[in-house]
Amino acid sequence: MTWQWVVHLAEQGIKVTALINRADPTAPVDPRSVELPSSIPADCAPEFVAVEPPVLSRRLPVVVYTALDYQGWQRRALKAAQELHEREPFDVVHHLSWASIHHGTRLVKLDAPFVLGPVGGGTTSSPAYKDCFPTSWRYEQIRNRLVEGVTLNPVGRSLVKNTDLILASNPETQRVLAKMGAGDVQIMLDDGVDVEELRSEPVAQSTDGPLRVLWVSRIMERKALGMALAAVEAAAERCEITLTLMGDGEHRFVVEEVIDRMTDAGILVDHGWSDQEALDRAFASHDLLLFNSVRDNGSAPLHSASAYGMPALVIDHQGPGTITSSDWAVKIPVSDTEQSTRDLTEALVDMAGDPDRRTRMGRASLEAGARNTWPARAAAMAEHYRSLVS
Numbered sequence: 001m002t003w004q005w006v007v008h009l010a011e012q013g014i015k016v017t018a019l020i021n022r023a024d025p026t027a028p029v030d031p032r033s034v035e036l037p038s039s040i041p042a043d044c045a046p047e048f049v050a051v052e053p054p055v056l057s058r059r060l061p062v063v064v065y066t067a068l069d070y071q072g073w074q075r076r077a078l079k080a081a082q083e084l085h086e087r088e089p090f091d092v093v094h095h096l097s098w099a100s101i102h103h104g105t106r107l108v109k110l111d112a113p114f115v116l117g118p119v120g121g122g123t124t125s126s127p128a129y130k131d132c133f134p135t136s137w138r139y140e141q142i143r144n145r146l147v148e149g150v151t152l153n154p155v156g157r158s159l160v161k162n163t164d165l166i167l168a169s170n171p172e173t174q175r176v177l178a179k180m181g182a183g184d185v186q187i188m189l190d191d192g193v194d195v196e197e198l199r200s201e202p203v204a205q206s207t208d209g210p211l212r213v214l215w216v217s218r219i220m221e222r223k224a225l226g227m228a229l230a231a232v233e234a235a236a237e238r239c240e241i242t243l244t245l246m247g248d249g250e251h252r253f254v255v256e257e258v259i260d261r262m263t264d265a266g267i268l269v270d271h272g273w274s275d276q277e278a279l280d281r282a283f284a285s286h287d288l289l290l291f292n293s294v295r296d297n298g299s300a301p302l303h304s305a306s307a308y309g310m311p312a313l314v315i316d317h318q319g320p321g322t323i324t325s326s327d328w329a330v331k332i333p334v335s336d337t338e339q340s341t342r343d344l345t346e347a348l349v350d351m352a353g354d355p356d357r358r359t360r361m362g363r364a365s366l367e368a369g370a371r372n373t374w375p376a377r378a379a380a381m382a383e384h385y386r387s388l389v390s
Contacts, residue, residue: 001096001097001190001191001192002018002096002097003031004192004194004374005096005374005377005378005381006018006031006046007036007037007040007046007374008374008375008377008378009046009378009381009382010036010040010041010044010045010046011037011039011040011041011044011375011378012378012379012382013041013044013382014044014382014385015043015044015046015047016044016046016047017046017047017049017084017090018031018046018047018048018049019049019051019077019080019081020048020049020050020051021051021052021053021073022050022051022052031048032048032050049080049084051073051076051077051080052073052076053069053070053072053073053076054069054072054073054076055069056068056069056072067103070098070103071103074103074104074105074106074107075106077106077107078106078107078109078110081093081107081110082109082110085110085111085112089111089112090110090112091112091113091385091389092112092113092114092115092385092388092389093107093108093110093112093113093114093115094114094115094116094385095107095108095114095115095116095117096117099116099117099118099119099120100119100120100121101119101120101121101122101150101156101160101173101176101177101180102121102146102150102156104155104156104159105159108159108162108163113164113165113388113389114162114163114164114165115163115164115165115166115167115384115385115388116159116160116163116165116166116167117166117167117168117169117188118167118168118169118188118189118190119166119167119168119169119173119177120168120169120170120173120190120297120298120319121147121150121173121176121297122147122168122170122172122173122174122175122176122177123147123170123172123173123295123296123297123318123319124143124144124147124148124172124295125140125143125144125222125294125295126294126334126336128334128335128336128337129224129294129336129337129340130337131336131337131338132221132222132224132226132227132294132337133221133222134221134254135221135251135254136221136251140222140295147176150176150180151176151179151180153180156180157180157181160177160180160181160182161181161182161183163182164184164388165184165186165384165388166182166184166185166186167185167186167187167188167384168185168186168187168188169187169188169189169190169297169298169319169322170187170297170298170318170319170321170322171187171322172317172318173297174187187322188377188380189298189303189322189323189372189377190297190298190319191298191300191303192303192372192373192374192376192377193303193306193307193369193370193372193373193374194307194373194374195373195374195375197304197307198307198366198369198370198373199284199307199308199309199366201309201366202308202309202310202359202362202363202365202366203283203284203285203286203287203308203309203310203362205287205355205358205359205362206287206355207355209240210239210240210241210242210352211239211240211241211242211287211288211348211351211352212242212244212285212286212287212288213232213241213242213243213244213286213287213288213289213290213348214243214244214246214282214283214286214288214289214290214310215228215243215244215245215246215247215289215290215291216246216247216279216282216289216291216301216304217247217291217293217301218247218248218249219247219248219249219250219251219252219255220249220250220251221251221254222293222294222295222296223249223292223293223294223296224292224293224294225245225251225255226254226255226258227292227294227337227340227341227344228243228290228292228344229243229255229258229259229262229268230258230341231290231292231341231342231344231345231348232262232267232268232290232348233258233262233267234341234342234345235345235348235349235352236265236267238349239348239349239352239353240352241267241348241352242266242267242268242269243262243267243268243269243290244268244269244271244282244286245259245268245269245270245271245272246271246272246274246278246279246282247272247273247274248272248273279304283304283305283307283308283310284308286310287310287311287351287355287358288310288311288312288313288348288351288358289301289302289305289310289311289312289313290312290313290344290348291305291312291313291314291320292313292314292315292340292344293315293318293319293320294315295318296318296319296320297318297319298319298322298323299314299319299320299323302314302319302320302323302324302329303323303369303372305365306323306328306365306366306368306369306372307366307369308365308366308369309362309363309365309366309369310362310365311328311329311330311351311358311361311362311365312324312328312329312330312365313329313330313332313344313347313348313351314329314330314331314332315331315332315333315334315340316331316332316333316334317334324368325364325368327360327361327364328361328362328364328365328367328368329361329365330347330350330351332344332347
């Protein structure tokens with residue numbers, strides 16, 4: 001996502017200096033060695049400044065060493081930015097990624113208009129969906145308390161009060177930022193659609209045979225794959241339906257038996273981890289994306305669905321509720337695990353019997369994707385910059 005911002009802001013005529021994490025100089029992908037698009041004006045070629053983070057012991061829990069490494073990187077990034085700012089002052093400073101209300105940023109200390117985001121971190125898991133977390137609910141409770149407590153963090157409150165513009169990726173984060181004392185907080189989606197990936201026509205909807213449902217994500221309990229499997233299994237008793245599962249993760253063992261049972265019954269195709277080509281084929285050959293996560297700042301699969309003109313089925317909250325609209329997604333209300341499973345089942349049965357509706361929704365999905373292309377996003381961001389500077 002950061003690469004997309006840099007390239008498309010440069011195309012807008014903005015000279016970008018990007019501080020990048022280069023922990024391993026021998027890594028195969030280095031943005032400084034990538035050929036830039038010819039659409040970037042010669043005097044706006046972005047500059048990439050490598051900042052290496054300190055690397056702590058990997059014997060620590062991954063969440064701990066990642067956060068500490070990042071804080072160490074931020075200290076070094078601030079020093080690099082200060083040296084650059086002294087030589088040639090920046091008009092605007094923007095912390096893009098990782099942008100989090102929990103990790104914060106040190107770049108706000110530079111003497112220039114400051115932008116943060118799109119930022120997430122204000123979403124929590126409802127206790128009504130506790131059943132979706134059979135092995136990790138205690139961790140979710142701790143995380144929920146951290147989100148609630150961030151409003152009392154003096155460092156965080158100072159950050160948001162000294163930020164000229166904050167872009168939140170969902171209304172839940174927007175509300176947390178407002179409680180922290182933030183002034184101008186606007187909603188901007190966390191991700192966009194690559195123009196080259198945008199299809200000219202929406203996916204062709206099946207008019208006979210089973211409803212072809214796609215589930216794409218890392219298998220984590222907050223993604224609620226168990227709920228999706230239960231809904232599809234219940235729907236299969238009332239209509240023809242198949243679910244394609246593309247993804248894997250640390251909580252697969254929780255639903256392994258259900259996956260095996262549904263596979264044996266012929267209503268589930270389990271692909272596990274899939275490369276981009278396989279994902280492209282899947283998005284081009286299914287009728288509906290099911291994305292029923294119970295905690296998410298955004299959703300890369302939903303952005304991909306809009307690039308293909310694919311209807312979606314989501315729980316209407318947080319990132320998924322913000323990304324989608326009712327003209328291209330069935331948005332079931334937030335309730336509890338049992339009721340949401342029933343609501344998903346009913347929606348799947350209804351969609352299976354109404355290919356005309358799915359076709360209309362597919363067109364609306366593609367239109368949504370066309371409104372959220374990276375050039376459009378960069379143009380909006382450039383306007384924010386110009387407004388701050390003027």
